[in-house]
Amino acid sequence: MQETITIPNKLNSIQIVLDRVKRIHKKDNVTQESIQRIMIVLDELLSNIIKYSFQDNEEHFIEVDYVFNRDAGQVEINIRDDGRGFDLNLYPICEDGLNEGGKGIKILKELSDHIHYFREGNLNNNKIWIQANCLTT
Amino acid sequence: MEIKVSSLEKIKIIHILGELNSVTSVEAEQKIIQFIVGGNQNLLIDFSNLQYISSAGLRIFLVANKLIKKNGTGSISFCNLTGTVKEVFEISGFQKIFRCFADIEAAKSQLQ
Numbered sequence: 001m002q003e004t005i006t007i008p009n010k011l012n013s014i015q016i017v018l019d020r021v022k023r024i025h026k027k028d029n030v031t032q033e034s035i036q037r038i039m040i041v042l043d044e045l046l047s048n049i050i051k052y053s054f055q056d057n058e059e060h061f062i063e064v065d066y067v068f069n070r071d072a073g074q075v076e077i078n079i080r081d082d083g084r085g086f087d088l089n090l091y092p093i094c095e096d097g098l099n100e101g102g103k104g105i106k107i108l109k110e111l112s113d114h115i116h117y118f119r120e121g122n123l124n125n126n127k128i129w130i131q132a133n134c135l136t137t
Numbered sequence: 138m139e140i141k142v143s144s145l146e147k148i149k150i151i152h153i154l155g156e157l158n159s160v161t162s163v164e165a166e167q168k169i170i171q172f173i174v175g176g177n178q179n180l181l182i183d184f185s186n187l188q189y190i191s192s193a194g195l196r197i198f199l200v201a202n203k204l205i206k207k208n209g210t211g212s213i214s215f216c217n218l219t220g221t222v223k224e225v226f227e228i229s230g231f232q233k234i235f236r237c238f239a240d241i242e243a244a245k246s247q248l249q
Contacts, residue, residue: 011160011163012160014158014159014160015158015160015161018156018158018160032220033220033221036188036189036220036221037189037221039156039158039188039189039191040158040189040190040191040221040225043158043159043191043193044191044192046159047159047191047193103192103195103196103229104191104192106228106229107191107192107228107229110228111224111228
């Protein structure tokens with residue numbers, strides 16, 4: 001199963017992606033806990049891109065490729081944007097509980113199996129793999 | 138996302154239903170801050186009907202906690218953390234800085 005979702009670089013647009021992913025998994029047997037983890041990872045990554053990747057006030061578009069591999073029990077997400085880009089693997093994680101910054105990246109890294117960043121032409125690609133466990137019948 | 142409020146003597150219980158993400162947290166933060174500014178300084182946040190929380194949701198409680206500490210001697214505690222909500226609290230270190238109770242009953246015996 002593969003789907004591409006395109007949204008403008010507005011925080012409110014994240015809900016479009018989250019709702020679409022919920023619909024994708026509505027009729028399969030992926031556990032609620034796995035879906036919630038996917039929601040959190042998408043929210044962290046998309047909000048990070050929308051807040052920090054664009055340095056002008058122009059409208060930009062963000063493309064989310066969502067692939068659910070049922071046999072592997074894994075979701076593969078590739079998010080493309082034309083902002084300044086950042087490799088999440090190079091960002092330090094925040095250890096201070098009371099500090100407001102850096103928590104999102106720590107959560108994102110902990111809940112993902114693997115994160116890979118690469119630049120292709122003028123596009124940043126953030127590729128993330130997350131477990132999608134299915135209920136056994 | 139929906140917020141309901143109930144009382145436990147001097148403590149206000151804020152029940153958060155649904156999802157706390159970058160989109161829904163904007164409204165949730167406004168409501169909770171208004172609530173604190175309105176004189177409610179001792180809050181118990183009930184997550185029994187919360188599906189998940191991201192860092193945007195956590196930020197609400199850091200802001201709220203700062204406001205409460207600035208105003209006086211109140212506190213924020215949490216109860217009914219399960220699944221991914223509990224996991225995010227552990228990852229972020231929130232379980233070390235805030236009091237977390239198994240349920241409302243457990244909070245009641247400790248907070249009063």
